[in-house]
Amino acid sequence: MKKIIFTLSFILISLIVSAQDDLLNMLNSEQPKKPIPVFATFKATRLITMQSNETVAKKHLNFVILHRFGEVNKGAYELWGMDQAYMRLAFDYGLTDNIQIGIGRSSPSKVYDGNVKWKIIKQALGGSPIGITYYGNMALNTSEFSDKTIDNYFTSRLTYFNQILFTKKFNDAFSVLLAPSMVHKNLVTYNKDANTIFSVGVGASVKITRSTRFNIEYYPRLNGRDDFLDVAKTQSTYDYLGLGFDIETGGHVFQMMFCNATGMYEQAAIAQTTTTWSDMGIRLGFNLSRTFSMGSSKDKK
């Protein structure tokens, strides 16, 4: 008797189960287990001044205007730094969905730069737990040589930057970045100064609303901290630190920040920052980026 009841109930249960969600459950269990790439680790291709792991998609062009004002501690006479302005224009273009090339021009020292970013490994659900991205930059100072009576070389105008970005999006609201970096300057002020400066950049981003994020980034240097930028030894250098806020409005990302660097590319931000947070030698700044889809209408279909 017991057996029969058991059998009947078993059949009944299997009937109910199969009659209820059978089709959806069946589909769910059959879903191909493909890794799903993580999206939107950061809001823009830059965290603040530092690069993020994000690249511009294939055949998309990103136009960025970067702006930094003077130091806040200059007071009311300089309208807390608003009377000075430094800027960089930058274009980033996606060769593929993983490789981006870019050019830029900064107003301090009239620097032109060319750069490349490559997403080597993408973080994915069911795949790699972290993302690994390479970023490299070469910059050319085109301001006039300060002393024209001596032999000046073209190569002395060049600086280089190499960086590996390790990124991790923990959840919908929190992402971090760790970036071992190397700055190389062909020409330094003193013989004993470091031509190659190492730094480990750290950054984090917290989502506030769906359209806004708070960001922080820091470039502590491992060497070259005692270097001066001028012969008179008045311009000592400091580590770069920035706090920023992203506002995204569809096609535009507007990034506002406080940071201590006028440099808007890495060589300048890491090795040529001459003001410090400790005496409010910080400045207001913003990046305004606009992405254009450059694919032909045929590609869109």
Added chain:
Amino acid sequence: MKKSITLALAMVIGMFAQAQLFSTQTGKVGFFSKTPIEDIDGTSLSVLAVLNAAKNEMAIIITNTTFSFPNKLMEEHFNEKYMQSDKFPTSTFKGKINEVVDLSKDGEYKVTVTGKLNIHGVEVERTIPGNITVKNGEIRLVSNFPVKNADHKIQIPKLVVSKIAETLDVSADIILLPKK
């Protein structure tokens, strides 16, 4: 005990065998948002679907990150801001055909399907019109229907409210083959 399990298994297997299942992993579902400022369209070509021709029931699952957009920024925003694909990775539909149709015979059938549409974690009871074509052992589902963002609690920020339509036009074209 052993006997009863065998019996139950036999029942279950028997049910599946006579179920006449048709399925695919490459169905196509797209949507279109039209405003005076901007047109937005996304398409997924990896839609999972299964149809039980004996019971006239069907189920559809779309992994939201498989929607592809011509503008990749829109694709990112679709997943990050609107579908919140981290929290709600899939959109699903499960329903039953209202009309009496025999899907074992070739022909074209105009039908309505009533069931539950789950987008953005919000389930809504819908009756969706469509066409079913049975030919050479294939079943093709074609449908166009509107989805209101507000029905599924998809909020559009004020900043972009003029760029995204309140109601999206969804189109599905799914070809199902007999399930092995």
